[in-house]
Amino acid sequence: AQTVTQSQPEMSVQEAETVTLSCTYDTSESNYYLFWYKQPPSRQMILVIRQEAYKQQNATENRFSVNFQKAAKSFSLKISDSQLGDTAMYFCAFTHAVNTDKLIFGTGTRLQVFP
Amino acid sequence: DTGVSQDPRHKITKRGQNVTFRCDPISEHNRLYWYRQTLGQGPEFLTYFQNEAQLEKSRLLSNRFSAERPKGSFSTLEIQRTEQGDSAMYLCASSLPGRYSETQYFGPGTRLLVL
Numbered sequence: 001a002q003t004v005t006q007s008q009p010e011m012s013v014q015e016a017e018t019v020t021l022s023c024t025y026d027t028s029e030s031n032y033y034l035f036w037y038k039q040p041p042s043r044q045m046i047l048v049i050r051q052e053a054y055k056q057q058n059a060t061e062n063r064f065s066v067n068f069q070k071a072a073k074s075f076s077l078k079i080s081d082s083q084l085g086d087t088a089m090y091f092c093a094f095t096h097a098v099n100t101d102k103l104i105f106g107t108g109t110r111l112q113v114f115p
Numbered sequence: 116d117t118g119v120s121q122d123p124r125h126k127i128t129k130r131g132q133n134v135t136f137r138c139d140p141i142s143e144h145n146r147l148y149w150y151r152q153t154l155g156q157g158p159e160f161l162t163y164f165q166n167e168a169q170l171e172k173s174r175l176l177s178n179r180f181s182a183e184r185p186k187g188s189f190s191t192l193e194i195q196r197t198e199q200g201d202s203a204m205y206l207c208a209s210s211l212p213g214r215y216s217e218t219q220y221f222g223p224g225t226r227l228l229v230l
Contacts, residue, residue, distance in 0.1 A: 035218075
């Protein structure tokens with residue numbers, strides 16, 4: 001069975017600094033997708049970034065980038081130039097590529113950005 | 116607003132009552148998903164539809180739960196004889212068909228409290 005593990009329940013960072021959130025996963029599949037979603041307090045889940053496992057190049061979206069290590073089954077999220085609006089729960093998630101149905105989520109990391 | 120919408124946003128009910136939630140996906144999305152999120156946890160998959168066909172149900176979806184998507188557009192999730200353990204956020208997500216079906220877009224959720 002596929003599992004997603006986020007070992008950092010809480011993180012904090014000062015505004016304008018860089019922070020990295022960790023995620024590891026377990027699967028026997030060779031082709032899959034990985035995601036980071038952001039869930040601000042009392043607001044809906046928003047897609048931050050998406051990575052296709054067959055692509056070696058790490059995905060980037062403005063201040064957000066990932067470090068995808070397929071052999072190590074690691075998928076960390078780096079947030080550069082942190083902003084107060086980045087304060088949220090961040091969830092790492094996985095889905096198959098062949099039969100893209102359910103997302104499997106980690107337990108989340110609560111990120112607090114301080115001024 | 117062309118995103119995923121859910122109604123109601125909040126529901127308080129007494130144990131033993133039935134409740135029904137509605138989800139309207141993004142208009143061109145043919146896949147629709149239901150997840151449950153309890154406090155401090157990541158979302159857990161409940162069920163998903165491709166058009167009007169319900170293709171997968173989680174073991175979490177007991178026989179008190181039923182979901183429908185009668186015309187392949189909006190979906191309803193009904194919980195019969197609610198229990199206190201059903202208190203959670205119920206999230207709906209949708210995705211495009213074909214190549215981009217792996218990326219799911221979430222609604223704001225329905226927060227259920229069973230007294």
